[in-house]
Amino acid sequence: AQSVSQHNHHVILSEAASLELGCNYSYGGTVNLFWYVQYPGQHLQLLLKYFSGDPLVKGIKGFEAEFIKSKFSFNLRKPSVQWSDTAEYFCAVTTNRDDKIIFGKGTRLHILP
Amino acid sequence: NAGVMQNPRHLVRRRGQEARLRCSPMKGHSHVYWYRQLPEEGLKFMVYLQKENIIDESGMPKERFSAEFPKEGPSILRIQQVVRGDSAAYFCASSPTEGTNEKLFFGSGTQLSVL
Numbered sequence: 298a299q300s301v302s303q304h305n306h307h308v309i310l311s312e313a314a315s316l317e318l319g320c321n322y323s324y325g326g327t328v329n330l331f332w333y334v335q336y337p338g339q340h341l342q343l344l345l346k347y348f349s350g351d352p353l354v355k356g357i358k359g360f361e362a363e364f365i366k367s368k369f370s371f372n373l374r375k376p377s378v379q380w381s382d383t384a385e386y387f388c389a390v391t392t393n394r395d396d397k398i399i400f401g402k403g404t405r406l407h408i409l410p
Numbered sequence: 411n412a413g414v415m416q417n418p419r420h421l422v423r424r425r426g427q428e429a430r431l432r433c434s435p436m437k438g439h440s441h442v443y444w445y446r447q448l449p450e451e452g453l454k455f456m457v458y459l460q461k462e463n464i465i466d467e468s469g470m471p472k473e474r475f476s477a478e479f480p481k482e483g484p485s486i487l488r489i490q491q492v493v494r495g496d497s498a499a500y501f502c503a504s505s506p507t508e509g510t511n512e513k514l515f516f517g518s519g520t521q522l523s524v525l
Contacts, residue, residue, distance in 0.1 A: 333516075341516040386452060398455065398514065399455065
């Protein structure tokens with residue numbers, strides 16, 4: 298069965314530090330990849346998505362992610378984080394087999410002011 | 411457009427009671443998904459419904475849980491005879507058409523606490 302692994306459960310960074318959150322998926326076929334963010338007390342929002350084309354995807358709020366097919370990875374990056382980036386980040390995947398989204402367990406990011 | 415509306419935001423039940431969670435999808439959306447978020451775990455798919463049809467319930471526990479999405483009115487996730495392990499945040503998402511997960515919109519969730 299398809300699965301998504303997020304390796305870091307909790308990440309603490311200082312403002313202006315660079316961020317990279319890991320995400321790996323298991324599925325050999327065609328995938329669509331997503332990163333969602335959940336700010337404290339709010340609902341999930343889509344940060345960015347990859348369907349096809351350029352494997353480097355730009356999202357909102359300065360986030361980007363790179364799809365590396367050979368590594369089954371879709372890591373999220375931001376060159377310089379802000380305190381307002383404190384949130385939980387979820388990597389997710391859909392496949393050409395079915396429609397439901399499979400989520401990773403999430404990474405809690407805490408930015409120190 | 412009001413977005414995906416879930417109510418109540420918080421629901422407290424005693425063991426053995428029934429919990430009903432409601433989800434009104436965005437206007438024009440006919441596909442609803444329910445997810446459960448347990449502490450220290452990610453979102454887990456429960457069920458995918460279209461109007462009056464259950465499309466995929468592979469993530470639903472075999473007993474006590476049921477879901478519906480009637481022709482009129484919100485989608486309902488029903489948990490009978492709740493137990494402490496049912497305590498979690500339950501999220502609903504909607505999309506306008508099948509397979510377009512890029513347009514999946516989430517509600518704010520219902521936090522269920524079982525005493």
